[in-house]
Amino acid sequence: MVCLVLLGYVKYVRVMSRVESLQQHLGNLEERGGVELLYSLETEELEAVRDELVQVGAELTGLKAELGPAVAVAPYLGWLPVVGGDVAAGADLLEMGIGISVAADLVFEGLEPLLPLLDDSGNFPSEMSVGKAVAMAVAEGHPHFIAAQAELERVGTNRLRIDEERLSPKVGQLLGRLDRYLPLLETGVDGLVVAPSLLGVGEPRTYLLLAQNEHELRATGGFISSVALLRVADGKIVEFHFSDSYAVDDLSQPHPDAPEALERYMLSQIWLLRDANWYADFPTSAQVARDLYQLDQGVLVDGVVAVDLAAVQSLVRALEPIQLEGYDQEVTGANVLALMQQHWASPAGEGQTADWWIHRKDFMGDLLGATMGKLETDIASVDLGRLMDAVRRGFGEKHVLVYMADPTVGEIMGRNGWDGALRPTDGDFLMVVDTNMGFNKVNANVETAVEYEVVIGEDESLTSRVAITYRNHSSEMADSCVQEAVYPPTYQEMMEGCYWNYLRLYVPKGSELVDGPHLTLPKGSLRAGEDGTAGLPLATELWPTELGKSVYGVFLVVAPGERREMVFEYQPPSSVLEVENSTTYRLLVQKQPGTVAVPLRVEVRLPSGASVVSMQPEASGVTYGSVVFESDLREDREFEVTFRR
Numbered sequence: 151m152v153c154l155v156l157l158g159y160v161k162y163v164r165v166m167s168r169v170e171s172l173q174q175h176l177g178n179l180e181e182r183g184g185v186e187l188l189y190s191l192e193t194e195e196l197e198a199v200r201d202e203l204v205q206v207g208a209e210l211t212g213l214k215a216e217l218g219p220a221v222a223v224a225p226y227l228g229w230l231p232v233v234g235g236d237v238a239a240g241a242d243l244l245e246m247g248i249g250i251s252v253a254a255d256l257v258f259e260g261l262e263p264l265l266p267l268l269d270d271s272g273n274f275p276s277e278m279s280v281g282k283a284v285a286m287a288v289a290e291g292h293p294h295f296i297a298a299q300a301e302l303e304r305v306g307t308n309r310l311r312i313d314e315e316r317l318s319p320k321v322g323q324l325l326g327r328l329d330r331y332l333p334l335l336e337t338g339v340d341g342l343v344v345a346p347s348l349l350g351v352g353e354p355r356t357y358l359l360l361a362q363n364e365h366e367l368r369a370t371g372g373f374i375s376s377v378a379l380l381r382v383a384d385g386k387i388v389e390f391h392f393s394d395s396y397a398v399d400d401l402s403q404p405h406p407d408a409p410e411a412l413e414r415y416m417l418s419q420i421w422l423l424r425d426a427n428w429y430a431d432f433p434t435s436a437q438v439a440r441d442l443y444q445l446d447q448g449v450l451v452d453g454v455v456a457v458d459l460a461a462v463q464s465l466v467r468a469l470e471p472i473q474l475e476g477y478d479q480e481v482t483g484a485n486v487l488a489l490m491q492q493h494w495a496s497p498a499g500e501g502q503t504a505d506w507w508i509h510r511k512d513f514m515g516d517l518l519g520a521t522m523g524k525l526e527t528d529i530a531s532v533d534l535g536r537l538m539d540a541v542r543r544g545f546g547e548k549h550v551l552v553y554m555a556d557p558t559v560g561e562i563m564g565r566n567g568w569d570g571a572l573r574p575t576d577g578d579f580l581m582v583v584d585t586n587m588g589f590n591k592v593n594a595n596v597e598t599a600v601e602y603e604v605v606i607g608e609d610e611s612l613t614s615r616v617a618i619t620y621r622n623h624s625s626e627m628a629d630s631c632v633q634e635a636v637y638p639p640t641y642q643e644m645m646e647g648c649y650w651n652y653l654r655l656y657v658p659k660g661s662e663l664v665d666g667p668h669l670t671l672p673k674g675s676l677r678a679g680e681d682g683t684a685g686l687p688l689a690t691e692l693w694p695t696e697l698g699k700s701v702y703g704v705f706l707v708v709a710p711g712e713r714r715e716m717v718f719e720y721q722p723p724s725s726v727l728e729v730e731n732s733t734t735y736r737l738l739v740q741k742q743p744g745t746v747a748v749p750l751r752v753e754v755r756l757p758s759g760a761s762v763v764s765m766q767p768e769a770s771g772v773t774y775g776s777v778v779f780e781s782d783l784r785e786d787r788e789f790e791v792t793f794r795r
Contacts (some may be wrong), residue, residue, distance in 0.1 A: 200258045204287040207251025215697050216246050220601035233714050235316025243321070244310040246328055249305035252696045253335055260342065273288050281526050285349040285385025287343060295342040302336050304761055315764075340562045342522025346454075347559055354383035356442050360456040361514060362427070363378055363589035364744035365645060367584050369654075370427040370435050370551060370570060372746035374594075376511050377423065378518060381450065387424045387522060392515035394508075395424040400446040410654055411691075416587050417676050430583045430656060431697055432456065432570030434558070434742070436553030453760065456570075463487060463548035464540035466517075469524055469532055474516050481517060490514060513686065529788045547785050548743040570572035570743055572784065577736030578604065580697065581656035584742065587705075588650035589635040596649050597621040597710070599749040600783070607734060608757045610727055613664075614657070616718045624710035632674040632709050649708040650675070656699040656740070660723040663702060666690025667716045672707045690718070732763050734792045747784040752789045753777070766790040 216276050236385055266285045288295075290331060309332065314325060348355065357380045362372035374395045381389035399422050408418035409428045418425065423446060426439035436454035444450045467473060467483025475482060481489060493513035523534065544550035551570035554560040563569040572581070582600055601617045624646040631648035638644060670690040671678050678684035693701040708714050728734040735754060742748075754777045756762070766789065770780040 155270060155528065156455075157432030157749065158561075165399075181349040182630055186259060191210060198253065203251050203254040207248055207255070208532075210244055210247040210251065210302050214248070222501055224234040232564060236318050236321045237313045239317060239321070239325075242311050242361075243306045243325065243328075244331075246305050246312075246325075249301050250328060250331055251720060253298040253301040253305070253339065254331075256301065257335070257342065258293045260298070260356075261287075261462050263287035272292050281349070281382070281385035281387065284387070285346065285351050288349070289351045292346055295339055295594075298335075298339045299343055300467060302332070306336075308316075311455065337566050340566055344559050344562050347556065349385040350382040353382055354388065355383060355391075356381045356449065358439060358451040358454045359518075360427070360439060360454065361462075361518075362456050362458045362577050362744060363591065364460065365594040366426075366586045366588075367428050367742075367744050369583050369637060370432045370740070371456055371548070371741065373586070374424045374439075376514055376596045377443070378515075379447075379451070381570075387526060390519065390522065392517045392518060394511050398423050398443065403444070403445050405445065411703060411705075415650075415652060415675065415677055417680060417687060426454070428436070428585075429696070430581060430654070431572040432551045433553050433564075434697075440555070452556065453552065455553075456551040456743075457544070459490075460547075460746065461540075461544045463520060464519075464544060464549070467518045468537040468540045469521060469753070470686075472517070472520050472524060473477045474513075474520050477516070481520075486517070490517075492699060495640045497591060508755045548741055551743060557647060561720075567786070572699060573740055574584075575736070576726070577738060578612075578614075579656065579658050579738050579740070580616065581740040582742060582748075583654040583656065584617075584663055585652040585654070587652055588633055590647045591641065591644040591652070592622070592624055592649050594645045595623045595625060598745070599751075600739075601751045601753075602737075602739070603753045603755065604722075604735070604756055605755045606727070606733075606760075610724050610733070612722045612724060612726065614661075614718075614720055614722055614754075618649070618653065618716045619713065620649065620708045620716075622708040622710050624648075626710050630674050631709050633672075633676050633707075646710070648674075648675060648710065649707065651706055653704050653706060654693070655702040655718055656696070657702070657720060658722045658726055659695055659698045659700050661700045662721045663692065664719040664721060666718050666782070667704050667706070669706055675705075675707070708768060732792050732794045733760075734790060737789045739787045739789075741783040741786050745783060747782040750779075750781045750783050752779040752781070753760060753791055754789070756791075756793050757795055760793040761795045763792040763794055764790075765792070 161465055197782075220419050230306050264284065269532075288534065295355065309329075312325065315321060346352070359378040359380055360374050361376040361378070362368065362370065363375045364372035366373035367619050368374075371776055372569055376391040376392065376562075377395050377398055378388065378390065394648055405420035405422065407413065408416075408421045408425065410424060412418040412421075412428065421438070421442065423439060423442045426442055427435040429435045429438070438457070441455055442484045463483050463486055466481060470482040471480035473484075476639045479485070479489065490513055494510050540553060541550070545566070545568045548570055550568075552563055554569075561571065564571055564681075567573075573579075582598075584593075584598070587785055597620070599619045603615045605613045607613070608710060623781065626646040631650070667690065671686045673684040675684070678686075688705060690705040693703055695701070702718060702720075704716060706714065710763055726735070728736070737752065739750060739752070756777070765772075765777060767779070767781075771778040781787050
């Protein structure tokens with residue numbers, strides 16, 4: 151017995167030594183910058199990260215060997231007092247850590263052909279474009295990326311088996327660290343897996359680029375101001391054509407009818423490409439744009455990419471300075487929007503002319519061409535870390551959206567949230583979607599805030615109240631608001647005026663509307679001028695279900711200097727609650743692309759006598775019967791409250 155005790159003690163010391171070493175290596179990773187470091191793209195730093203991850207894998211493999219047969223029986227020992235949760239999760243935790251390490255090493259091995267590009271060693275043919283070099287490198291590393299993807303799928307299976315609520319604080323902290331790296335690796339690996347296809351390796355790809363202007367907010371980010379046709383083959387741009395969105399239309403072709411709300415409040419008779427992004431679900435809007443472009447131009451594209459002004463600014467900041475031929479001033483992230491507005495303006499303030507109309511967006515086309523040229527031929531001057539960060543933020547904050555017709559590639563895009571789709575959820579859901587119908591750029595001066603309150607009744611029924619507040623900070627003072635297509639001589643004047651908005655609310659399917667905003671048709675609206683119905687009461691409109699969401703809509707106007715609040719009350723289905731030993735309420739609030747960080751306040755009011763068990767994220771305030779979260783919609787937000795009665 152003494153020998154067994156001594157042997158157990160020695161085993162314990164050796165195991166704890168490896169655990170401490172493991173914690174040290176994870177700490178080293180975080181001291182180097184954690185997950186953000188992987189976006190630095192500095193060769194020496196990446197090699198250091200790889201070494202640390204390899205050491206993590208080695209320690210975990212050694213730990214697994216030390217434990218031996220105990221690993222196999224551990225999942226059946228959850229009944230043990232105090233340590234049962236840690237012991238039961240031990241095998242899966244080990245496999246998670248080892249799998250993450252193996253996957254990371256596979257990624258680094260697959261990326262080795264790219265290292266000459268990162269350190270500017272010039273170890274690739276000088277006559278080869280950067281795009282082609284990247285395409286060849288990711289194609290060569292593709293088998294490694296596929297293997298890493300399979301490894302991470304196994305890691306995900308292990309993660310699902312772990313009951314984190316039963317873990318001790320120390321082991322829970324270790325799991326939290328692993329959880330930080332897993333989503334990063336999954337996203338990066340998915341991107342590398344689809345990269346050869348996106349770059350046209352083996353088969354050329356054709357893309358439709360949509361330039362969305364969020365100063366004139368639309369459902370997927372902004373008014374489609376310009377479009378470009380981009381064709382790539384083996385990473386090389388073989389065709390690029392930029393045009394004003396108005397110039398794409400071929401009105402000799404029979405176009406479909408415009409969406410009902412566009413016809414009703416903007417008097418749009420037919421559906422044109424510049425209004426294609428009507429649906430909040432970007433894959434749906436992208437398919438409309440793809441079909442309309444084929445109708446107008448006879449070209450069927452493989453994918454649709456939408457970018458807004460925030461994405462353009464981030465991209466320019468990563469590539470600055472950019473010199474455009476024929477322009478005196480270098481373009482930087484700090485001045486790109488001002489230059490865009492300056493070159494949009496009518497020369498000498500003379501107003502609309504045929505020549506101005508044709509050339510008012512030339513600057514954007516020249517900028518896009520110069521940007522692609524720099525990425526193709528002058529990668530050495532680009533801060534790749536800043537570029538990768540701009541791409542990451544663009545996708546994460548929905549300033550860049552991508553739809554691919556290929557279902558396999560499209561599935562990966564959707565899994566990572568890069569496609570701007572309406573997200574499915576079994577819990578509660580909210581998305582506020584604004585559509586500027588005022589023919590202006592006034593969203594640049596409109597401040598929006600969202601407050602959501604849900605009351606959970608004693609019978610597990612739910613009652614929700616959404617209040618959306620608009621403040622129009624435009625300085626223009628007018629006797630009345632008139633909805634009309636007028637183009638003043640400067641862009642700044644386009645940013646001042648009345649905000650004509652069609653507001654849609656996306657909520658769980660089966661929700662029952664109790665009350666909506668009490669509005670009347672404004673006197674200066676196009677519809678009132680068409681049929682003389684100014685002052686007619688406007689009931690909240692209920693639209694057909696979209697991808698499992700009920701949709702409410704209202705038409706309103708906010709004058710310069712005015713503040714207006716739109717309030718909706720409805721009853722979501724009680725099925726959004728998860729009821730077992732305790733009750734869990736989950737809410738997903740989806741961000742509208744094109745917005746920056748709309749303030750968001752969420753209050754969950756619990757049944758009488760309920761006590762909070764847990765919440766995610768940490769609440770801003772918890773009082774008797776109420777949990778409050780203060781946040782913003784820089785990206786999608788998820789909230790969870792578990793309680794008992």
